[in-house]
Amino acid sequence: MASDFRLKEQLPELTKRIVETYNKTDNINHLGHCPLPKYDVVVSILEDLKEILYPGYRRRERLHLGNVTYLVGDLIDGLHDKLTAQIARALMHEARVQNGSSKDPCGDEDDYDAKGQTMAIEFLNRIPHLREVLSTDAQAAFDGDPACRNVDEVIFCYPGLEAITVYRIAHELHKLQTPFIPRMMTEWAHKETGIDIHPGxxxxxxxxxxxxxxxxxxxxxxxxxxxxxxxxxxxxxxxxxxxxxxxxxxxxxxxxxxxxxxxxxxxxxxxxxxxxxxxxxxxxxxxxxxxxxxxxxxxxxxxxxxxxxxxxxxxxxxxxxxxx
CATH class of the missing domain: 2.160.10.10 (Hexapeptide repeat proteins)
Structure with missing residues (x-):
């Protein structure tokens, strides 16, 4: 049976009624505000970081000490830009909410970009430490599970290590007092693994x-x-x-x-x-x-x-x- 195009005449009125609710329930709107961190970019940051933390296990193959420097340098450069922009967005929104001015203009974006860059660089400097700690977590999984044949299996297959990896990334950002982004990361890992670890x-x-x-x-x-x-x-x-x-x-x-x-x-x-x-x-x-x-x-x-x-x-x- 063909659809009745006359029923579509109701849609403009429905649209009007939906938009009217935006004034009544504005605590779940984000209209006319400064942009929040982008979910898909935050997830891409995690994927790039895991490429650095576990080289050769993710997207790029045939890596060796002769070419891995180029890969890491390229990823670090991109992470600098993405982290700077996303942290700046998070800081800007957090400041406006804390000041009770969530409906005011965004303010000096350059100032927040500078703060975001400083925090991004500080976080990136912690990657060597993250690799050292995650190495112990991978070893603990191998040592603690008799069904595991090697550490490669842990990195490829174990949801526990996936959740712990994201937690450790998010925890470093949390220690830098980065708003929003650490929780976005761990809740993404929660969805992927069923393991819920708060970044704090x-x-x-x-x-x-x-x-x-x-x-x-x-x-x-x-x-x-x-x-x-x-x-x-x-x-x-x-x-x-x-x-x-x-x-x-x-x-x-x-x-x-x-x-x-x-x-x-x-x-x-x-x-x-x-x-x-x-x-x-x-x-x-x-x-x-x-x-x-x-x-x-x-x-x-x-x-x-x-x-x-x-x-x-x-x-x-x-x-x-x-x-x-």
């Missing part, structure tokens, strides 16, 4: 997330060296403190601290800013923990009672209780 978290070396899906690491977490998490682990907040006006206090320590050599198994939940998991401790699967644990502790759930209901060939139903 502090995570030590040799960090390994095995399998990974459903892992959540909150903003104020402190994680030591040689820590291993399995899928579904939540390092979250126990409660959200508020001020005298009932507004959230956003800078409080809300998430737990994990000391060195801690292992947390699947689906365990550890909550609270005062909760400290002592070094060399093991937290078992499905544990719900809201208080501190001394070093070298093992925390497990009591064995549950499992009931299996089965049908016999004679269609007689039997119930069997198992202690597991």
């Amino acid at each position: 978290a502090h995570i030590g070396r040799y960090f390994f997330i095995d399998h990974g899906t459903g892992v959540v690491i909150g903003e104020t977490c402190h994680i030591g060296d040689h820590v291993k998490l399995y899928q579904g682990v939540t390092l979250g907040a126990l409660s959200f403190p508020t001020d005298s006006d009932g507004k959230l206090i956003r800078d409080a320590k809300r998430h737990p601290t994990l000391e060195d050599n801690v292992v947390i198994y699947a689906s365990a939940t550890v909550l609270g800013g005062k909760t400290v998991i002592g070094h060399d401790s093991v937290i078992g699967s499905s544990v719900w923990l809201t208080s501190s644990v001394a070093p070298m502790s093992t925390v497990i759930m009591e064995k549950p009672k499992l009931r299996i209901r089965a049908e016999t060939p004679d269609e007689l139903k039997a119930e069997v209780n198992y202690q597991i």
Whole structure:
């Protein structure tokens, strides 16, 4: 059946009604404002950085010490320009929001470009440090997973390393007080891997997330060296403190601290800013923990009672209780 073109006559009125909502719900509009960082450019920055951090594993092949300098130089030059522009956009918008002037003109763009360039250069200077730390993370994955055949497999295949890589990039930008962009990066990694790491978290070396899906690491977490998490682990907040006006206090320590050599198994939940998991401790699967644990502790759930209901060939139903 052919479409009825007369129905399209409703569309101008619909358009008018939609636009009218822009005055009523202007907290989800960004009209007439300075441009925000561009999502696709931020993702391209991540891809370029991963090309530098893991040369030979990404887009370019047949790299060697004779030609890799040209590749890195070209990528660094492009990253300088993209980071400068995107950081400047983020700084400009953040300043206007903090000054309560989100509807005012953009201000001196050259000034923000200069600030963006300074921060971009400072970040790029941290790439050698990032490579050093990520090398320990890749090694931790290989050392911690008997199914892994080599470190190449970790870099190619492991979502945990992908999420940690993006986190470590975003964390360096977060330390430079870059608005928007670090969170954009880690939420992109969250979408890609199912692993949610806030860029504000502090995570030590040799960090390994095995399998990974459903892992959540909150903003104020402190994680030591040689820590291993399995899928579904939540390092979250126990409660959200508020001020005298009932507004959230956003800078409080809300998430737990994990000391060195801690292992947390699947689906365990550890909550609270005062909760400290002592070094060399093991937290078992499905544990719900809201208080501190001394070093070298093992925390497990009591064995549950499992009931299996089965049908016999004679269609007689039997119930069997198992202690597991």
